[in-house]
Amino acid sequence: MDLKMLGWNDHWEQQWSICDRKDTIPARIVGDFGQKYRVITEQNGDTWAEMSGKLQHELDSRSSFPSIGDWVAVQPLAGEDRVIIQGVLDRKTCISRQAAGFVTHEQIIAANVDTLFLVCALNDDFNVRRIERYLIMAWNSGVNPVILLSKADLCSNIDEKLGLLQESAMGVPVHVVCAIENQGFEDVDKYLTTGSTVALTGSSGCGKSTIINWLFGAVLQRTQEVREGDSRGRHTTTHRELFLLPQGAVMIDTPGMRELKLWEDEGGLSLTFADIEELRRSCKFTDCRHEQELGCAVLQAVSNGEIEEKRLLNYHKTLRELKFQAKKEAKSNSKQTKRGTKTHGTRLKGQALVKQLND
Template sequence: MTKLTQYGWSAYWNMEWSKEDRGIHQPGRITADFGQMYKVYTEEGEIWGEMSGKMKHELQHGGPVPAVGDWVELQMLEGEERGVILGVLDRKTNISRQKAGAKSAQEQLIAANVDILFLVTSLNDDYNPRRMERYLIMAWNSGVNPVILLSKADLCDDADIKAAEMEMIAPGVPVHVVSALENRGKEAVTGYLKEGVTVALTGSSGCGKSTIVNWLAETSTQRTQGIREDDSRGRHTTTHRQLFLLPQGGLMVDTPGMRELQLYDDNGGGFEQAFADIESIGKACRFADCRHEREAGCAVRAAVEAGEIDAKRLQNYRKTQRELEFQMKKEARGQRKLNRMDRSAKEPVRRKSSYWNQRLTDE
């Protein structure tokens, strides 16, 4: 039987588990999320899990929603291959984005306790360095180590040139050119897949994530689809998040493709890391609060004119900066609304209490 350590259980998680008296309960790791039900791997094998009533109630007050990769506390149901999820152990890392379509800033958790994030983009018409800058922000904000995979190299004649371009926008981040069809780059990628290490893949729809999972797993673990020839985009092949144990010993999380990545926050300093060159040059601007637009003495615009910084990169820097600032304001408005709702909910209770206190006094 597969041991829990192969799914990432370590001395660290053993210490976290031991912080509380959990009696006969046991740990498990969520391997798939189907909405109300979860697949959870335990020492006894894979079972179905469902949140307890208490957890569901706590969700209304900001409690954690279990996610793929989470370690959870389980109460096994006697005689059944399922259990009740009682709680989530504190996460080491969590990959999040802004929930699409939400009027206020809302987090959508993609995966938890990931060590390495493969940022996948295909070498066809979907190739986009500006989009990759956004994925890098998400990775660094999540606390994981990013690795860029340029997939479908068999469709590209200048893959090495594009790899060099990616290395320019992501200094220090490993960049690998891969092709499942030609079996290219597999040795470099499998080098990350050590026992107990969790790797997640993310990227736009149709970029080849599921093909990479099948290629590395050496089996048809994930269903794949072709892409449209007119715009090199694909449908969502992966419909839910799932964690796989690979033959190399590592763990991999495949996630549904993203039509658009909306950043959730910048608490991890991901923006500064993704645009470290602009941030560094910006320190030489005449004004400390320079926006690098029309200000006199702007060192960043001077660097663009000198060809040291790509003008499109600066444009994306400004766009992303405005987006994060707007999102912070939206989050603040949402918090103020919640505070007002909380006060409104408590106010009738205080009035009722005062009314009966007065009645008792009168009597």
């Protein structure tokens, strides 16, 4: 297979040319099954892969391990239907979140994505505040977010929900789609350009797998009905997988999320809440927290109905979460340094993040 069909371009060619990749060939990870991977190479096509012991030893964090969408250097094995991953090319973009549980750990959702479809169903599971969190994750990753409001056939007040979303998605394309009625196909199709990488994310049951089947024109992913009681979905996609669409783009499907814990802030908070960030410049006090202070331009905007109160509350909640996460990361990195563990290549930015979020 020509790797250009999978997104290989001058950027990756240049990166490959300056690396010492003796006895290896480039490949892209198209399936992430934990310890095992599916990759595609130009010479071997679709095949199984696993990391070399040396690479596992060199990589200093789980988030540095190969993930879906990564470009890797692999070593073919003579007479075997598998290859060994010897290196990972630097990521162009990286979508991640804080992994579930109490341990500070970054979980990679997808790498080297150009456009991220944030899928939200237009049923009882529609949630503007959740979409705001997904937008922060998207902006932090460096990808272009696009909101897809799915299952339009189940909604009788689409305009009302679009109105609720308008304030939170300023500057972000929003498309209403329905695979059953073939609604919005042309709106989505324009993002699927040859060589581009598009990923889908959203809560369980929002319709990601259905959208992939719809765009491909055949059943690639299994689907399940949502629960009738609360419109919440059941997990259908259990691993991350990359598909080549007829339009020429590659699409990454990811398992549905029960909750989204943000990993860190790379400016996503300011972009998602740009209206609040802009108004804070007009506050009487430079250290205004937008809670009870006199002369607060943000609180005045809420009082005037210019900003929804729930949006401001979500801003405060998210800011607290990011500060807490940054402190945890800084504390974790400090412990690792004291113990003499490797820190090369890790994200030792906790202290800087705490300062940034407090400014």
